[in-house]
Amino acid sequence: MDVLHLLVGRSAVFFCFICGIWGVLAHFRKAPDDSRYTSTLIIAEVLLVAQAILGITLILSGRMPPDPMHIAYGALAAIVLPAVYGWANGRGARLALPTGIAMLFIGGLAIRAFTTSVVGFAGLVSQISR
Numbered sequence: 001m002d003v004l005h006l007l008v009g010r011s012a013v014f015f016c017f018i019c020g021i022w023g024v025l026a027h028f029r030k031a032p033d034d035s036r037y038t039s040t041l042i043i044a045e046v047l048l049v050a051q052a053i054l055g056i057t058l059i060l061s062g063r064m065p066p067d068p069m070h071i072a073y074g075a076l077a078a079i080v081l082p083a084v085y086g087w088a089n090g091r092g093a094r095l096a097l098p099t100g101i102a103m104l105f106i107g108g109l110a111i112r113a114f115t116t117s118v119v120g121f122a123g124l125v126s127q128i129s130r
Contacts, residue, residue: 001061005054009114013110015044015047020102023037023095023096023097024096027094031096033095037099041081048077065117077110080105081103084098
């Protein structure tokens, strides 16, 4: 379960940065909102929720992170995108810039979560050992 949590976490970091860069570039290129970007955001949110569920499962099995802030970063990462999407959509604003910035922020939160985990920042890029 630890390795799966690590792998989904790595995927979430890189996926969030890809979505963030895509959103910011789409805004400055004045590209219209499209379903491809929105679908990618949904996949990102599914990754983040899956990561949160894996984390909760680890906690319930007695595997607490060394720093309680790890839990806060994970929880915040899972709720930022729906909040920003709802806010931007409710205002009738284009979605690319606010969601792009949110995804970059979430990517930063995910990196910060790695630094407060058992594996530390090295877990983001190093080889996985059991």
